[in-house]
Amino acid sequence: MRSTSASFWGMIRLAVTVALLSACSASEYEYVGWKSDAYNAGRSYGKPPQCIEIPDDLRLCHNVGYTQMLLPNLLDHETMGEVKQQASSWVPLVHKNCHPGTQVFLCSLFAPVCLERPIYPCRWLCEAVRDSCTPIMEAFGFPWPEMLTCDKFPQDDVCIAMTQPNATEATSPTGNPAVCPPCDNEMKTDAMLEHMCASEFAFKAKIKEVKLEKMDRKVILQKRKKMLKAGNLKKKDTKKLVLYLKNGADCPCQQLDNLGNQYLIMGRKVDKQYLLTGIHKWDKSSKEFKKAIKKLNTYKCPVFETVFK
Template identity: 40%
Template sequence: MDSHVVMILLGLLNALHLGSGGSMQAMEGRYSKPTCVNIPRQLSLCQDIGYSKMRMPNLLDHETFREVQTQSLTWMPLVGTSCHEDVKLFLCSLFTPVCLDRPIYPCRSFCEEVKRSCEPVMAQYCFPWPDMLRCDNYPEDNNLCITAQMGNTNYTNNTAAVSNTGKERLMDVYTQCRTDAPASLILEYFCNAEFVIRVKIDKVRDSSDGKKYIANPKKRKIYKKGSLKKRDLNKLTFFATEGSFCNCNIITKSTDFYLVMGKKTKSNKLIMTFAHTWVTTKEFRYATRRFKKTDCNKL
């Protein structure tokens, strides 16, 4: 973010900062009231953005730096695609909002512009535009919201310039299929999923809707049932996405269990929004044990 953007915001709100002195708590510290703190060096996404202090909790309701860092790392490769010239400005306005006496959100039109340019890139790598960035969360254009700084150019075509190495890196990050996800991410997907099931896969097939994964209904454990009916549970067929360009290469027909999360469409198709190999790592075991105890309203 350029320093002149910050100066504009400061001028709008008479440069009234939060807090007094901006001392930083430990990375594990939780902020329940608006506080002005230094942007940690660990937050790689939002370094060199024209200001050094941020508001906590941030505009995504993250109350600890660990939450901010974990979530922000996911977006680093997208910024590298230059899908939109101001994608970093948009993300940092939410992850590390400028420290003023009131929250300053991106304008709705700014969000819609970034989404229009970057959502197709994300879709290529099985990463949907998340609910936490829904554009109707943000205000209509006014003098107290952040607008795009580089005009209304559509940058989607820039994705063609991404190298093969860059695409592989994006696939590693922007896929819903994981083998080593942190507990915080697993619990976030758990809360956002309509159903959560542990299964064994009997068949993997190609279809016009993408890869199709057929599970053994007798070897399953339900953690969240959602709107699944008996017929759904007796015929467990998942799709990695509704597009043929996506698949989940970690899942194969085997004797291994997988954790599968997803949603049910109006046409009764089960869409897989997250899948993880069933492992015995500390993070994975902690997450699965927290399923029944997690208050999703507080995540």
């Protein structure tokens, strides 16, 4: 995961307190606006928050730009075990680089910076991250979760930001414009395992035909398939299995242009459609690929269902 760069942050727009200023310089956060009254939409903790070190295995936030966090956090997680479990589901989204503020936004909630009172992310930051990252989440069959509804975050009170609200971001709403999200063919074990974790089934197969269907791409597979992870996929379902690359009509996917290769193909059922959630060239000469295949059925994935609902 990339380190949060100090270049992301602007100046502190209004002074608050000496404690807040010192914490801000340590964390590289920008605090937008200030009112003397406490943010009345903030949560009430059952027990006083403690300031603790961000552990190295909290992958989402361990290098976010500060070293200590409040627990309980701003998502009502009261134990570090719960924080780690929930936060791990978001690591793949940060890796997709759908918006430069994704990690900052998420970590302001999962691992809030230690201050005298809770400081929430700005509503416009939430909206910017949501609008840029939702197409990628939808490609994998996940909606923007209710727990991150942007209307609940402050507009005028002190809040955590990255750039000024009227700044324009040079970010494609579908993430990396050079590739469709499920077609990221980086032959790295971690990248392949992230696709596997967003999938219910996986198999080895060739592609017969690819068609455009509205804003999606329809992927028709050859009949012969080697099942690697069946999930809830029944044998009868595999015979005429058709996968859809969600919102993939315009983004390039090299794998779908070369119908002669064999591929590791992953997917999941969403409503009545089977979505293509990952496709990687079947390459046993790659050590990274072989390692991912070996871990396919034993790797412990984050529980996405507890987060994306």
